[in-house]
Amino acid sequence: MRTRRAGAGLPVRVPNADACPSAQRGRRCTARRRVRTEALGNPLTAVVAAVMCIAACSGSGDHAASSGGAVTKVVGVTLLTREQHFYQDLEAGVKDAAARRGYRLVLTSGDFDLAKQQAQIDNFVVQHVDAIIVCPVNSQGIGPAIDRATAAHIPVVSADTKAVGTHVVAAVASDNRAGGQLAATYMVRALGDSGAVAVIGQPETQTGLDRQQAFVDEIGRHPRMAVVAILNGGGVRDRALKAADDILQGHPELRGIFAINDESALGALAAATTRGKTGATFTIVGYDATPEAVKAIKSHSSLKADVAQQPRDIGERSIDALAAYFDHRPVDSVITVPVRVVDAETP
């Protein structure tokens, strides 16, 4: 550290800076500025070193937390995000199942960034983990990274979103099409098989599209029902609120909204409530059954039902699939975790 500090050259160059004619008056001496920025090299290195240290420390903390007794296998996990309820539950499922089997986990998150997630998988390969669980940021784009892991003889399991154009040991996922269909079936029953409905979707994601399309297809089988609008709520509450406002404004006859996730459903609920729509006249069906949505359902608002996935099961069954693979037992290449409907009567 000491040698580097000398290398930054501050003591050497100061006379140089003083030689600058405008240095005494002060402000715009480029020589002095250059010296200053170079001197910055030191604190910057220190910051980077500190950050790396923190990362290393917290990383080892994570390992310690998930290692039970004797460590048999190391599993690298890259989640889609750690900021959503669904993936927090999925993570909990992975952790529980891994702890039961004494696997050590290296937990990371792609944070919706494909390049970041690919780098994480490449890191797992370099670390020689025994297996990888990936919740793909993008079903098309993650293929090459998975191929590299497979080439290094590391088994990969995809959890939730499927990976396209590559080979995984097992793809564990909810059946999103079945979920959209269940939502439509509930809507048909709630509205007495007639009336106009709308969808607040998220066409940027495959899961959102699958749910939306299955809902629209099922409603299409009922001649006295119609999907009159499909808008993009972006999967976030404030955008969904705006979309719902416009839908309700443009279609006063509307009797129901299907929202492809609960953030969208709660945005639609806020819009409907502001317009005086209650459970007696309006039906919203959401997706994911987050605690907040379930609370709204139980309070008999116009949000009447949710399609619930079982993210914990997805997490647990991903580890189970790896366990079977390690034991040389047969593994189903597609493992579908069922969805169900939650309404006010569900305990």
Add this chain to the structure above:
Amino acid sequence: MSALAGAFFSLGNLLNVALSIAVIGILGVGMTAVILTGGIDLSVGSGVALSGVVAALAAHAVDSGAATGGSPSLLPVVAALGAALAVGAAGGVFTGVAVARLRAPAFLVTLALLSIERGLAFLFSSGQAVSDLPAGFNWLGQGIVFGVPVPVWLTAACFGVGWFVLARTTWGRWIYAVGGNEAAAWLAGIDTRGVTLGTYVANGLLVGLAGAVLTARLGAAVPNAGLGYELDVIAAVVVGGTALTGGRGSVLGTLAGAVCIGTLDNALNLANVDPYLQRVVVGVVILLAVLGERLRHRGRT
């Protein structure tokens, strides 16, 4: 098509459009002033989320302290609104000091703040929505006075005050002067650092207000609220004819820009235009507006 036009031109829909641009409009007033000084603020979306989350947490903290009384009090409402404004102002002070005192580029400072504030919003809320807010607070977003939603009144007030300050006060002249030519303004005896700092703080207060209004409208503070708002707000300001180089533009132009984009969004939604295509259309309209403005000014000089 006539049914569509009917739906579009109804009074209800006009209020709907006004309501939908309320948050962007409030942010637009502050952004106009910031851009007039030659700066920019990319952190407004994150600032909206963070101030909303802190407001909701403050309401809960005060509420649980006073919950034993049972009667609804004004205290949680004041605490929530105060917290939102304080968080917004703190962000403004942070940016203002970095830009005016330390001479850091506003683009980079606010880019950093965008990340910091979004992260804090998720940290403070543990990534979850904070709901069950006091009814008095929700009134800010859901209340109706003389047939017009409260957020629309607040937005109108912000535009009124913003217009008055920028067009009719010395402070406003100074903002234009700093953005037009900072060195000349400094030589003319204007406290350019003070003006820049003050502008960012005022903008911060408006971010806090926008955060409170959006949270009240949703009835919950969500940490991922306001994603991408910075671009919507900058679009409204630029479509309204304010120059990104500073020194030229007006709040009324921003109002026109916000109304233009809000109306377009609404019309596309009412017409049930494909969501993918909507983005393209909005982008093209922004481009046309900016190019039109450019041609108009070239003709003038």
